[in-house]
Amino acid sequence: MGFARWAAIYGPTYATGLAWTAATALAAAGGAIAWGCVLLLIRLSAGRWGALGVDGYVQLFRNTPVLLPIYLIYFAFPMIGLPWPAVVCGALALILQNGAYISEILRGSVNAIDRVQFDAARSLGLAPWNTFRKIVLPQVLVYSIPALGNQTVLLLKDTSLLSAISITELTMQAKLLTEQTGAAYEAFIVVALLYLLLVSGTEVVFRASHRAVRWR
Amino acid sequence: MPAGSLQLLAQGAIVSLLLAASAIVGGTLLAIVLAVMAFSRLAAVRAGYRVYVYVVRGTPLLVLALLLFYALPALDLRTGPYIAGTLVLIIYTAALFAEVFRGGVLAIPRPQWESARSLGLPPLAMFRKVVAPLVTRYTLPPYVNVCVMTVKASSVLSIISVWELTLAAREIIERTFAVFTVLGLAAAFYFVMCFGIDRLGRRLERHLALRGFAGERA
Numbered sequence: 001m002g003f004a005r006w007a008a009i010y011g012p013t014y015a016t017g018l019a020w021t022a023a024t025a026l027a028a029a030g031g032a033i034a035w036g037c038v039l040l041l042i043r044l045s046a047g048r049w050g051a052l053g054v055d056g057y058v059q060l061f062r063n064t065p066v067l068l069p070i071y072l073i074y075f076a077f078p079m080i081g082l083p084w085p086a087v088v089c090g091a092l093a094l095i096l097q098n099g100a101y102i103s104e105i106l107r108g109s110v111n112a113i114d115r116v117q118f119d120a121a122r123s124l125g126l127a128p129w130n131t132f133r134k135i136v137l138p139q140v141l142v143y144s145i146p147a148l149g150n151q152t153v154l155l156l157k158d159t160s161l162l163s164a165i166s167i168t169e170l171t172m173q174a175k176l177l178t179e180q181t182g183a184a185y186e187a188f189i190v191v192a193l194l195y196l197l198l199v200s201g202t203e204v205v206f207r208a209s210h211r212a213v214r215w216r
Numbered sequence: 217m218p219a220g221s222l223q224l225l226a227q228g229a230i231v232s233l234l235l236a237a238s239a240i241v242g243g244t245l246l247a248i249v250l251a252v253m254a255f256s257r258l259a260a261v262r263a264g265y266r267v268y269v270y271v272v273r274g275t276p277l278l279v280l281a282l283l284l285f286y287a288l289p290a291l292d293l294r295t296g297p298y299i300a301g302t303l304v305l306i307i308y309t310a311a312l313f314a315e316v317f318r319g320g321v322l323a324i325p326r327p328q329w330e331s332a333r334s335l336g337l338p339p340l341a342m343f344r345k346v347v348a349p350l351v352t353r354y355t356l357p358p359y360v361n362v363c364v365m366t367v368k369a370s371s372v373l374s375i376i377s378v379w380e381l382t383l384a385a386r387e388i389i390e391r392t393f394a395v396f397t398v399l400g401l402a403a404a405f406y407f408v409m410c411f412g413i414d415r416l417g418r419r420l421e422r423h424l425a426l427r428g429f430a431g432e433r434a
Contacts, residue, residue: 059407059411060403060407062364062410063364063368063406063407063410063411063414064368064403064406064407064410065368065369065370065371065372065382065406066368067371067372067374067382068371068382068385068399068402068403068406071382071385071386071389071395071399072395072396072399075389075393075395075399076395076396076399079393079395157275157276157277158276159276160276160277160278160279161276161278161372161375163278163375164375171276171278171279171282174279174282175282178282178286184286184287184289184290184291185283185286185287185290188279188282188283188286188287189283191279192271192275192279192280192283195274195275195276195279196270196271196274196275199274199275200274
């Protein structure tokens with residue numbers, strides 16, 4: 001079968017999958033970075049118990065596979081009266097898990113900020129919240145761009161697990177195509193190439209943004 | 217939760233651990249070959265290494281698993297999910313381990329190479345007495361990290377019907393709807409395995425520490 005014919009038949013299927021994967025990954029990555037910032041704020045501001053709580057949260061998510069929160073939210077939310085769409089449940093699970101990793105990445109970058117800046121902020125009379133928002137967070141995010149890029153790539157690949165809760169993203173489309181056509185591996189090889197493309201694209205975006213905002 | 221569920225989950229945890237253990241052993245062996253390729257004199261061999269790492273790290277584990285799961289029977293290899301699953305975990309962890317080892321070799325300080333060469337050590341002795349001991353110590357923390365990742369990654373194999381902890385949990389949930397208890401217990405099993413590996417790694421790190429060498433790390 002020629003490529004044109006092939007693309008005409010299967011193109012839309014892959015396009016649907018690609019759209020779901022990209023949209024879910026984008027939303028989850030944004031949510032995970034925001035959630036990581038919140039966890040960092042709690043760790044820095046809520047005293048010893050806050051730090052201990054965040055530590056426990058991070059350890060829990062670091063030592064369990066992401067499929068568990070995916071299943072937990074997907075199966076449990078309807079039972080407690082929250083019949084959210086599967087894709088929202090899946091994205092939420094990815095946000096909870098990756099937010100834990102991201103808060104650790106950001107914590108590492110806080111240590112790269114010169115202590116003098118905290119003294120300077122205090123001597124200017126900046127309130128703690130403003131110090132965090134205007135001094136700490138912008139620098140931490142810029143320092144963390146390469147590590148955040150790595151984490152985003154991991155998140156992007158983990159969206160494939162959402163096929164387990166019947167979301168029609170790339171991996172699910174490949175599975176359906178394989179079962180419909182009986183062709184053993186063609187669909188998965190195409191999907192693997194599409195993932196490679198998405199992963200490489202993500203890496204390029206993060207590298208470019210790192211170059212663009214790197215000061216000094 | 218009906219009686220017997222806890223035993224099922226414990227059995228699943230043992231299967232997960234066995235899957236991870238065989239993937240770690242097989243992956244380490246394959247990674248050593250790959251790391252040697254990374255330092256080959258032939259550009260084509262080095263390119264082969266880079267392509268392997270790029271492809272395996274750039275595709276989701278689930279896609280690799282499904283690819284093997286469907287493709288192996290089509291190639292007339294009736295292997296079943298366990299072999300396909302172990303194989304894909306080995307392929308996946310080997311890429312991660314190889315990158316760890318490559319970093320460890322690059323971290324060896326230049327004077328170590330020079331003194332080994334000036335002593336006239338033959339290649340095998342150089343590997344055994346200089347490269348291996350240093351790389352082991354440099355790479356132990358990231359190596360242990362990958363081991364923990366392998367335990368977690370084995371859960372993905374539940375989707376290609378490898379019966380292990382996650383699939384055991386899913387089956388019990390579908391029968392009993394005891395979502396919180398079952399997933400909580402499964403999480404506890406995973407936590408104990410991963411956290412245990414992490415702690416073991418740290419003890420080994422202290423055990424292997426060379427006195428007075430830490431500062432020389434390049």
